[in-house]
Amino acid sequence: MRAVNLIPADQRAGAAGVGGRSGGGAYAVLALVGGLALLALLYGLAQRQVSSRRAQVASLKARAEQAQATAAGLAPYTSFVALREERERAVNQLVDSRFDWAHAFHEVGRVLPTLASIASIEGSVGSSTGGSSAGSSAGSSSSAAAGAAASSKASAVASATPPGTVPTVTISGCATSQTAVALTLNRLRLIDGVSEVTLQSSTKASSRSGGGATAGRCPPSGPAFTALLAFAPLPTSAALSAASAVPAASLGGAR
Numbered sequence: 001m002r003a004v005n006l007i008p009a010d011q012r013a014g015a016a017g018v019g020g021r022s023g024g025g026a027y028a029v030l031a032l033v034g035g036l037a038l039l040a041l042l043y044g045l046a047q048r049q050v051s052s053r054r055a056q057v058a059s060l061k062a063r064a065e066q067a068q069a070t071a072a073g074l075a076p077y078t079s080f081v082a083l084r085e086e087r088e089r090a091v092n093q094l095v096d097s098r099f100d101w102a103h104a105f106h107e108v109g110r111v112l113p114t115l116a117s118i119a120s121i122e123g124s125v126g127s128s129t130g131g132s133s134a135g136s137s138a139g140s141s142s143s144a145a146a147g148a149a150a151s152s153k154a155s156a157v158a159s160a161t162p163p164g165t166v167p168t169v170t171i172s173g174c175a176t177s178q179t180a181v182a183l184t185l186n187r188l189r190l191i192d193g194v195s196e197v198t199l200q201s202s203t204k205a206s207s208r209s210g211g212g213a214t215a216g217r218c219p220p221s222g223p224a225f226t227a228l229l230a231f232a233p234l235p236t237s238a239a240l241s242a243a244s245a246v247p248a249a250s251l252g253g254a255r
Contacts, residue, residue, distance in 0.1 A: 097234060099125075099161035104169060104231070107191040115180035118173040119217045119224075126166045126230075164236040169229040170200075174218035178202060181225045193231045200226040 101123055108121065161167055171188070175181045181202045188197045202225040218224045 097161065097163045099167045099231070099234060101167075104167070104191065104193070108169070108171065108188070108229075111187040111190045113180065113183050113187055115177070116173055116175040116184040116225075118171055120172045122170045124168050124170070125161050126168050161234055163234055166233050167231045169231075170226065171229065172224070172226045174222050174224055175202075176222050178204075178223055181223055184225070185227060188227060188229060191229065194229055195232045196230040198228045198230070200228055202226075 104123070105121065108118070112118065173184075175184060181199070185197050185199055188194065202223050204221075204223045
C-alpha cells in the first residue's frame with residue numbers, strides 16, 4: 001500500500017522553511033528584547049555608579065571645606081612660627097656679625113706685661129679698607145654697649161660692628177722703658193683676633209712737650225706710648241646670608 005500525505009500542498013511547502021510563516025521574525029523580536037534588556041541593565045549599573053561617584057564627590061568636597069576651615073583656624077599659628085623663624089635668623093645674623101668688645105678688653109688685660117700700665121683705652125669700628133672710624137667708639141666695655149644701642153636703624157638687624165668692618169682698639173699708657181714698650185707691643189700681638197699692632201707714639205718725659213693727659217699720669221722716667229690694635233675683619237654680608245640659609249632645625253640642633 002502506498003502512503004498518502006493528507007497535509008495540503010501549500011502548508012506542506014511552508015513547513016519546509018526555516019521560520020515558518022513568520023520568516024524568522026520571532027527570533028528577531030527575541031533578539032531585540034534581549035538587547036533592550038541588556039541595555040537597561042547596563043543603564044541601571046551606570047546610574048548606580050554615577051550616583052556612587054556623586055556621593056563620593058560630595059563627601060570629598062565636605063572634607064575639603066572642613067580642612068580649609070581648620071587651616072584657616074591655624075593660620076595665626078603658622079604666621080607666628082614664620083615670625084619666630086625670621087627673628088631667630090635675625091638674632092643669629094646679629095650674633096655672627098657683632099664684635100666681642102668684652103673679650104677684646106679682657107685679652108688686653110691678660111697679655112699686658114707688668115712693666116706697662118694703661119691710662120686709656122678706646123675701641124672703634126673702621127671701614128674694611130682700614131679707613132677712618134665709621135662706627136661707635138668706647139672708652140670701656142660699657143661705652144661699646146652704648147655705641148651698639150646708638151647704631152643705625154636703617155636695617156632690621158643693626159649692629160655697632162657692621163659686617164665686613166675692621167674693629168680697632170687704641171691703647172694709651174705708660175711703661176718703665178722703651179724696651180718695656182717693645183715688649184708690650186709683642187704681647188699685644190697675642191690677643192685673639194688681632195691682625196696688626198702699630199705703635200703710634202712713644203716719648204719720654206724729657207721729650208714730651210706740654211704733657212698731655214697720658215703724659216701727666218706717667219712717671220718722669222717712663223715713656224708714654226700709644227698703640228693701635230687692628231682686628232681681623234668681621235664676616236661680610238654675603239657670608240652671613242649664606243650662614244642664615246641653614247635650616248632652622250639644624251641651627252636649633254647645633255645650639
